[in-house]
Amino acid sequence: MKILFLSAWYPNRYDPMPGLFVKQHAEVVASQHDVAVLYVHPCNIVEKEIVCQNIKGVFTTAVYYPSGANYRWGNQIFVKAFLFLKAFYVGYKTILAGFGKPDLIHANILTRVGVVAWLLKIITSVPYVITEHWSRYLPSRNEYKGFLRKYFTRLVVGHSSGIATVSHALKTAMENKKLKHPNFVVVPNSVDTSRFVPGKELIKSPKKIFSHISCFDDAAKNITGIITAVDKLSRKRQDFELHIAGDGPDRAKIENHCTQLGLTGTFVFFEGLAEDHTLVEIYQKSLFTVLFSNYENMPVVIAESMACGVPVIATPVGGIPEILNKTNGLLVETKNTEKLSDAISWMLDYHADYDAGTIRTFAEVTFGQKAFFDAYQMFYNKAISE
Known part of the structure; x- marks a missing residue:
């Protein structure tokens, strides 16, 4: 099966830390399936740049695109949305050329990439699933706000073929926000237990x-x-x-x-x-x-x-x-x-x-x-x- 990961967070040339768990997820799935990742990143640049790499068996495409900050209307939400969607469009064409049409799209971290997955489903008839990592739904954070955000999140969830979270707490919090699905599962993040192992003996230290x-x-x-x-x-x-x-x-x-x-x-x-x-x-x-x-x-x-x-x-x-x-x-x-x-x-x-x-x-x-x-x-x- 060909699976395309879309992610709001992913390690990139500016910061190797964001979305490491998504990268690790893609690599685990790539052990048995053909996997590609598409990630877009706004930058203070004039021309977009597309970087394609095969990283640990994952066809990884990053699109670095102008953030719009240098445009007259660059800070307007509709301009940012247009540039974001355009970057994904260019990236998806690159995926089709180098990887092929996916059988399933896996959107990671809502809401914007979920909208992209939903649009791709409309255009290509490829189903999509969602994994949510963001803690904004939890009572301790309570940052799931705004009419448009809530509207599009419910739309994206409703048209998906399933949702996964990494904790029961997040699943419950999302369901309390009326984000429900018959195929809603909890799967904790994975760790390479062949690499993360106990030391043979504790390193000696005076402290x-x-x-x-x-x-x-x-x-x-x-x-x-x-x-x-x-x-x-x-x-x-x-x-x-x-x-x-x-x-x-x-x-x-x-x-x-x-x-x-x-x-x-x-x-x-x-x-x-x-x-x-x-x-x-x-x-x-x-x-x-x-x-x-x-x-x-x-x-x-x-x-x-x-x-x-x-x-x-x-x-x-x-x-x-x-x-x-x-x-x-x-x-x-x-x-x-x-x-x-x-x-x-x-x-x-x-x-x-x-x-x-x-x-x-x-x-x-x-x-x-x-x-x-x-x-x-x-x-x-x-x-x-x-």
């Missing part, structure tokens, strides 16, 4: 190391709150190091904040963007991983940490309570830095009470690529059998 892997979006991830908790803890004990890996819009702000507190190089270390084996090594040298998000859906970081047999401290937002329990980590109250500081201190002392093998087994069953592929195969089969 106890724990980690935070982040896209440096402070409004969502509340990295500032983690730093505050570490600052409080550093006044009580000095036997630990927090290693932060990743990149994103608030990285400079967070690094400056740490420097001002005198934590950088003593209690907090910034690893920069970590990928592939470097990322795995960060998990393997950590006693535990910490997240302190204000809102979430189903963080891949938790799945990766568990695949390495490493317990997690996180907040009870989004789908996190569905996977985090007393066998694999701790839940702490959102925004409560005092409770987070106490949880980190407790975990520094009692991390050995968690069994790495049990955590790893849970990750394999819940996030393993075989389980992920089988679930999506059933989802796709039901979609195309309509």
Whole structure:
């Protein structure tokens, strides 16, 4: 089967972080199907640029197009919409030439790419399914607003052949917004458990190391709150190091904040963007991983940490309570830095009470690529059998 992925978020030349889970999803499906990805990105350029690459068996087409900022009416919504749709049109022609007509379209992250999938269905009669990752529907975020957004989202959902989310919390939140479908499934994000594995032995260090892997979006991830908790803890004990890996819009702000507190190089270390084996090594040298998000859906970081047999401290937002329990980590109250500081201190002392093998087994069953592929195969089969 030929499957075309459309995605609102995807790793690109400007930022390798957005939509990594969509890229990983496409690669898993490509193990058994022919898969292409089409992604468009507005830029401050004059002429569009089309980049086609075969990345891990996925025919990947990125269209970089003028954002319209230099046009007289470039900031008008109808101009932006026209440029967006034009970029997808050009990209789809490239897909047809290099990949062929798809049997199924898979739209990731609503609403705009869902509209594109719906238009393609009208024009080509190719059915489409949706996977939603965006946490905006959740009560903790509540950003699903606006008449046009709601109208087009309901239209796109209603004409789709199925919807998938990565958590029951998101599914319930969408259904509460009247976004329902008879083929509505929950499939957690996948992790390559052959790559994310426990270390053969804990890397020796004079200090106890724990980690935070982040896209440096402070409004969502509340990295500032983690730093505050570490600052409080550093006044009580000095036997630990927090290693932060990743990149994103608030990285400079967070690094400056740490420097001002005198934590950088003593209690907090910034690893920069970590990928592939470097990322795995960060998990393997950590006693535990910490997240302190204000809102979430189903963080891949938790799945990766568990695949390495490493317990997690996180907040009870989004789908996190569905996977985090007393066998694999701790839940702490959102925004409560005092409770987070106490949880980190407790975990520094009692991390050995968690069994790495049990955590790893849970990750394999819940996030393993075989389980992920089988679930999506059933989802796709039901979609195309309509």
